[in-house]
Amino acid sequence: MNYKEFFYFQKSDRSVLVVLLVLSVVVSVLLYGIGGTEETTDSETIPKFVQIDNRDTAYIVVRDGKTEIDGKRDLFDKTESYYVEGEKVERFPFDPNTADSTQLLRLGLRPWQVRSIYRYRSKGGVYRESKDFARLYGLTVKQYRELEPYIKISSDYLPAASLFANDKHTKPRKDTTVTRSFPAKLKEHERINLAEADTTTLKKVPGIGSYYAKEIVRYGERLGGYVNVKQLYEIEDLPEEVMKYFEIRRVNVRKMNLNKMTLRQMKSHPYLNFYQCRAILDYRRLKGALTSMEQLRLMKEFSSKDIERLQPYVEFESPIGK
Numbered sequence: 498m499n500y501k502e503f504f505y506f507q508k509s510d511r512s513v514l515v516v517l518l519v520l521s522v523v524v525s526v527l528l529y530g531i532g533g534t535e536e537t538t539d540s541e542t543i544p545k546f547v548q549i550d551n552r553d554t555a556y557i558v559v560r561d562g563k564t565e566i567d568g569k570r571d572l573f574d575k576t577e578s579y580y581v582e583g584e585k586v587e588r589f590p591f592d593p594n595t596a597d598s599t600q601l602l603r604l605g606l607r608p609w610q611v612r613s614i615y616r617y618r619s620k621g622g623v624y625r626e627s628k629d630f631a632r633l634y635g636l637t638v639k640q641y642r643e644l645e646p647y648i649k650i651s652s653d654y655l656p657a658a659s660l661f662a663n664d665k666h667t668k669p670r671k672d673t674t675v676t677r678s679f680p681a682k683l684k685e686h687e688r689i690n691l692a693e694a695d696t697t698t699l700k701k702v703p704g705i706g707s708y709y710a711k712e713i714v715r716y717g718e719r720l721g722g723y724v725n726v727k728q729l730y731e732i733e734d735l736p737e738e739v740m741k742y743f744e745i746r747r748v749n750v751r752k753m754n755l756n757k758m759t760l761r762q763m764k765s766h767p768y769l770n771f772y773q774c775r776a777i778l779d780y781r782r783l784k785g786a787l788t789s790m791e792q793l794r795l796m797k798e799f800s801s802k803d804i805e806r807l808q809p810y811v812e813f814e815s816p817i818g819k
Contacts, residue, residue, distance in 0.1 A: 586603070586604065586605035587603045587604065587605075588604070588643070588644075588647055589603075589604075589647060590647050590648075590649045591604065591647060591648065591649065592624075592648075592649055592650055592651055592654075593614065593624045593629075593630050593648065593650070594618065594623060594624050594650065594651065594654050595651070598611045598615070601614065604644060604647075605640065607635065609635070610633060610634070610635055610636070613633060613634055613635075614633065623654050624650060624654065625650065625654060625655060625656070626650065627645055627648040627650065630644070630645075630648055680697065680700050680701045681701065682701055682702070682703045683701050683702055683703065683742055687742070688742055688743065688744045689701070689702065689742060689743060689744070690743075690744060690745065690746045690747070691713075691717075691723045691726055691729070691743040691744065691745055692722060692723050692724075692745050692746060692747060692748055692749060693746075693747065693749075694713070694714075694743075695714065696710040696711055696714055697710075699713055699714070702739050702742045702743075703738075703739070703742070704736045704738055704739045705736075705739055709732075709735060709736075709739075712732050712735070713729065713732060713735075716728075716731070716732055716767070719765065719766065719767050720766070720767060720768075720810065721750050721751035721752065721753070721766070721810050722748065722749055722750040722751055723745060723748075724745065724748050724750060724809045725745065726740060726743045726744065726745060729743065731767070750809055750810060751810075752809075752810055752811060752812045753766065753810055753811055753812065754812050754813070754814050755777055755787050755811060755812075755813065756781065756786040756787055756813060756814065757814075760774050760775070760778060763777065766810070768803065768806055768807045768810065769807070770798075772798050773796075773798045773799060773803070775798075776796045776797075776798045776799075777793075777796075780792065780796070786813070787813050788813050789813060790804055790807075790808055790811065793807075
């Protein structure tokens with residue numbers, strides 16, 4: 498029938514023809530789909546092996562009873578690597594430094610463990626002892642105990658120095674280990690002289706290490722010397738329990754001549770602030786040289802406490818000398 502004649506039919510007849518046409522197409526598709534799901538025959542290629550890697554690797558398949566490589570090849574150490582699904586685990590002597598992937602898989606190792614071994618070896622890693630193999634990621638204690646009797650490491654992979662272990666003429670290797678000696682700590686009844694202690698002596702005090710030892714020495718230098726153990730409280734965060742290990746003997750203080758010092762020199766002392774230094778300079782400019790601590794008491798910038806702690810460090814020699 499010519500397709501133009503289709504339009505001469507009545508509308509209802511055309512609808513019936515369209516339905517019949519659609520049904521025939523659906524039936525054809527169903528029949529084709531059923532036919533495509535028929536089981537493969539023995540003569541067809543049946544994959545018997547699965548991938549060892551999730552990258553672009555080769556499938557090992559069986560065609561007509563022969564093992565072949567299907568797809569791309571991803572070689573481990575120039576050998577075809579495959580894993581036989583459901584294969585029975587075997588036990589046989591092997592060297593983890595030379596065993597290929599097929600042997601490792603036959604031993605019951607998983608594909609990702611085999612890849613770990615190959616990566617380790619490719620980076621220069623060597624198994625020198627059986628216990629080195631125990632570090633393999635994912636290996637259980639049970640698996641290692643079963644495999645340990647079969648691990649046979651070739652002498653070629655031992656350290657070269659082992660060749661001369663019994664050589665009497667070989668000089669023993671010098672021990673380059675750095676040993677650090679720490680000073681013995683003081684006992685409860687022992688004391689040190691704070692006025693003369695250096696960092697080595699200070700580190701003998703329980704609770705004082707290098708940091709606090711340096712801080713104590715640095716603060717003493719700024720002061721001009723310690724005159725009282727309680728001055729250690731002025732060091733930030735110094736542990737209070739260290740105080741009992743100190744005493745003051747033979748005080749030797751570096752004194753300041755306030756009549757000769759500049760503003761910057763005076764301000765470097767912990768017991769003088771900027772405003773106090775300015776007051777001293779103004780007094781020297783307006784009234785001349787200072788002669789006693791009583792003159793400092795007249796300045797509003799100085800309190801009685803300031804005068805008391807500053808007194809051991811001050812002298813009043815005139816600018817032109819005695």
